[in-house]
Amino acid sequence: MNRPPADFDLNDLPEARAVRKKGWSVQFIWLIPVLAALIGGWLVVKGIMDKGPTITITFKTAEGLEAGKTKVKYKSVDVGEVKGISLGGRGKDVLVTVELVKEAESRLVEDTRFWVVRPRIAGGMVSGLGTLFSGSYIGVDPGNSVTKRREYVGLEVAPLVTGDVPGRQFILRAETLGSLQVGSPIFFLQEAVGSIVAHELNEDGQGVTFKVFINSPYDQYVTTATRFWNASGIDVSLDATGIKVDTQSLASILIGGVAFATPPGSAKEPPAEENREFFLGLNRAEAMKRPDTVAILMTLYFTQSLRGLSVGAPVEFRGINIGEVKAMNVEPNEAETNFRFPVTVAIYPERLLSLMKVGTYDHVDHSDEAARRARWDVMVARGLRGQLKTGNLLTGQLFVNMDFFPDAPKAEMDWTKSPPVVPTIHGGLDELTATVASIAKKIEKMPLDEIGAELRQNLVTMNRTLNSADKLVKRLDAEVAPAARSALDDARKTLQTAEKTLATDSPMQHELQEMLREVNRTLQSLRQLGEYLERHPEALIRGKKEGGQ
Amino acid sequence: MTGIEVTAGQLGFYSCHACNLVSKATPDHLEAHCARCGSHLHLRKPDSISRAWAFLIASYILYVPANVLPIMHTSSLFGAQSDTIMSGIIYLWTSGSWHLALIVFIASILVPSAKLLAITFLLISVQRRSVWDPLQRTKIYRIVELVGRWSMLDIFVVAILVALVQLGSMATIKAGYGAVAFGAVVVLTMIAAMEFEPKLIWDPKRNRREQTAG
Numbered sequence: 001m002n003r004p005p006a007d008f009d010l011n012d013l014p015e016a017r018a019v020r021k022k023g024w025s026v027q028f029i030w031l032i033p034v035l036a037a038l039i040g041g042w043l044v045v046k047g048i049m050d051k052g053p054t055i056t057i058t059f060k061t062a063e064g065l066e067a068g069k070t071k072v073k074y075k076s077v078d079v080g081e082v083k084g085i086s087l088g089g090r091g092k093d094v095l096v097t098v099e100l101v102k103e104a105e106s107r108l109v110e111d112t113r114f115w116v117v118r119p120r121i122a123g124g125m126v127s128g129l130g131t132l133f134s135g136s137y138i139g140v141d142p143g144n145s146v147t148k149r150r151e152y153v154g155l156e157v158a159p160l161v162t163g164d165v166p167g168r169q170f171i172l173r174a175e176t177l178g179s180l181q182v183g184s185p186i187f188f189l190q191e192a193v194g195s196i197v198a199h200e201l202n203e204d205g206q207g208v209t210f211k212v213f214i215n216s217p218y219d220q221y222v223t224t225a226t227r228f229w230n231a232s233g234i235d236v237s238l239d240a241t242g243i244k245v246d247t248q249s250l251a252s253i254l255i256g257g258v259a260f261a262t263p264p265g266s267a268k269e270p271p272a273e274e275n276r277e278f279f280l281g282l283n284r285a286e287a288m289k290r291p292d293t294v295a296i297l298m299t300l301y302f303t304q305s306l307r308g309l310s311v312g313a314p315v316e317f318r319g320i321n322i323g324e325v326k327a328m329n330v331e332p333n334e335a336e337t338n339f340r341f342p343v344t345v346a347i348y349p350e351r352l353l354s355l356m357k358v359g360t361y362d363h364v365d366h367s368d369e370a371a372r373r374a375r376w377d378v379m380v381a382r383g384l385r386g387q388l389k390t391g392n393l394l395t396g397q398l399f400v401n402m403d404f405f406p407d408a409p410k411a412e413m414d415w416t417k418s419p420p421v422v423p424t425i426h427g428g429l430d431e432l433t434a435t436v437a438s439i440a441k442k443i444e445k446m447p448l449d450e451i452g453a454e455l456r457q458n459l460v461t462m463n464r465t466l467n468s469a470d471k472l473v474k475r476l477d478a479e480v481a482p483a484a485r486s487a488l489d490d491a492r493k494t495l496q497t498a499e500k501t502l503a504t505d506s507p508m509q510h511e512l513q514e515m516l517r518e519v520n521r522t523l524q525s526l527r528q529l530g531e532y533l534e535r536h537p538e539a540l541i542r543g544k545k546e547g548g549q
Numbered sequence: 550m551t552g553i554e555v556t557a558g559q560l561g562f563y564s565c566h567a568c569n570l571v572s573k574a575t576p577d578h579l580e581a582h583c584a585r586c587g588s589h590l591h592l593r594k595p596d597s598i599s600r601a602w603a604f605l606i607a608s609y610i611l612y613v614p615a616n617v618l619p620i621m622h623t624s625s626l627f628g629a630q631s632d633t634i635m636s637g638i639i640y641l642w643t644s645g646s647w648h649l650a651l652i653v654f655i656a657s658i659l660v661p662s663a664k665l666l667a668i669t670f671l672l673i674s675v676q677r678r679s680v681w682d683p684l685q686r687t688k689i690y691r692i693v694e695l696v697g698r699w700s701m702l703d704i705f706v707v708a709i710l711v712a713l714v715q716l717g718s719m720a721t722i723k724a725g726y727g728a729v730a731f732g733a734v735v736v737l738t739m740i741a742a743m744e745f746e747p748k749l750i751w752d753p754k755r756n757r758r759e760q761t762a763g
Binding site for chain 1: 562563570571572573574575579580581582583584585587590596599600603604606607608610611613614617618630726730733737
């Protein structure tokens with residue numbers, strides 16, 4: 001750097017160049033904090049806007065859940081995070097506070113469901129294996145309700161069917177659970193088309209209610225006429241055609257299953273609406289039975305033993321099951337000298353009507369009570385009676401048989417009682433016993449001793465006859481046989497002689513041949529003579545010409 | 550200090566910031582430009598205080614999202630996670646790396662906030678024409694200028710991680726809005742410190758002396 005001269009004057013310094021001040025103001029600098037405020041404000045607003053709703057979910061246990069870590073996932077997409085875990089009321093449950101993303105706000109409704117996804121092996125299926133590595137997460141199935149909700153009770157088990165699976169849910173009512181469980185498959189034509197979603201005891205303790213889900217498009221096959229039945233395990237039936245083994249699939253043997261079908265002839269029924277209730281039959285046969293909507297209660301009084309008759313025993317009309325026994329009681333007869341047994345039966349007229357050919361019985365108005373009574377009266381007058389019959393000789397099971405007995409003593413319906421009384425007739429086992437007894441009596445009356453004595457006499461006579469025959473045979477053997485043998489010997493000799501005479505090398509044969517040759521020669525000579533004579537007929541007169549040949 | 554204390558401005562001279570040429574002052578209403586190199590000449594940085602305030606206020610505003618919003622989104626096979634500066638420090642501390650936690654705490658929390666407070670203090674003291682220990686305040690200013698860039702440590706860490714950890718589905722790290730805000734805070738405080746005119750610290754003292762002398 002050049003040092004300035006020692007004697008420089010400050011006034012010699014150059015003057016700065018004066019320039020007009022520029023127009024733009026200092027105020028522009030304040031745009032920076034404004035901009036920062038805008039950006040910061042936007043970030044804050046965005047944060048607040050993005051902050052989704054906070055809900056609490058009650059679980060039995062917080063196993064695998066961690067505040068600040070565990071995610072809430074819907075279709076494997078993060079939709080929230082567990083913010084806090086605390087013990088709920090009296091330490092029984094765990095309250096999990098969850099913050100969800102803003103988009104989830106609209107889906108937080110009454111029937112939204114939450115559950116913890118953990119690795120699980122049950123009911124023949126494995127689920128949640130991914131959580132072995134990533135840790136548990138909370139699964140969510142958004143509901144369709146419109147009622148908002150902020151507090152939920154988490155499911156212990158992941159629901160089998162989530163709201164995004166197309167299909168419909170139906171309700172089945174059964175008497176018992178059987179071997180069915182959540183996850184048991186539903187079969188249609190042996191194809192698995194759905195599963196049991198839930199089951200619970202009815203509140204009154206009478207029966208079990210199932211919720212089943214049929215996947216689309218199979219749900220269209222569930223019509224108002226569809227029947228469901230329990231298809232668990234193996235159904236072995238023995239009938240006239242042999243042993244029949246029926247099962248839906250191997251899985252249904254292990255974990256049970258339900259099958260459904262629509263009886264033929266009802267194909268035009270509309271598809272059933274969601275949550276329609278169906279009855280779950282014990283087996284296909286029961287399910288396919290026409291539901292008995294009309295039941296007529298009747299009482300039959302029996303005096304004989306009811307051993308072998310049970311509630312539920314069939315009421316048959318000539319082999320057709322038309323009803324069942326509902327109750328059995330005991331009451332003294334009018335004179336109070338003995339007891340009689342009123343058996344209440346339910347008769348389902350539709351079972352009989354359903355078997356009738358269409359059009360043959362349509363003219364009858366089945367709703368007319370008076371007409372119905374009149375019909376019964378007529379039938380009883382013609383001999384309609386009830387009787388106990390043995391259905392199975394081995395087990396002695398009884399059933400109630402209804403039939404016409406024109407020879408039965410006269411009786412009438414008793415419409416004054418409730419239920420009305422149908423007259424009965426002894427039958428079945430009673431009849432059999434009576435027959436057997438009468439046969440025994442007849443056997444008793446037989447003169448068995450006399451028959452025995454006569455038989456013995458006959459046998460003695462027969463013995464004698466046989467002895468005579470024996471003697472005859474012996475005599476024949478001793479006398480006739482030698483003579484016959486000599487006669488046979490003579491015959492054989494004669495035959496031998498004849499054979500010798502006729503043999504090839506026998507003299508007679510030879511002589512015969514010689515003779516025949518001689519004859520031949522003679523005939524030759526004769527022919528020559530003939531020919532000669534033909535040519536020389538004069539020879540006959542003149543004799544043979546010398547050298548004329 | 551011995552002898553008389555005099556500044557170029559008091560003598561009516563400009564010193565060019567670019568070429569150091571000393572030139573005589575011009576009338577107030579006109580802008581002065583260096584006669585040799587044409588640079589803009591001024592005795593004090595023009596509007597130093599309001600400019601510094603503007604940048605300072607901007608960094609105060611962005612300081613909030615910088616600390617509240619996550620600076621890093623980590624997603625791996627074992628789940629996704631978002632970390633703010635503070636939660637990262639807490640994580641380091643609880644996982645045993647307390648020394649790392651301390652470094653990050655000093656670089657990312659202590660230094661930026663101290664810097665903000667220091668510049669605020671300097672600005673207020675200058676505006677109030679305080680005469681309190683200008684030497685001390687100048688030292689504070691020097692430290693603020695020196696230490697400011699170290700706060701970028703966090704941003705560098707995030708930038709390196711984001712660039713390196715891109716393993717597809719295995720693990721991915723993304724920078725969050727917090728990192729942007731934090732980086733902006735650091736840059737804005739540095740600019741604020743730059744815009745601040747440390748000469749102003751000494752001006753009140755001179756004025757006071759002139760008044761007492763006059």
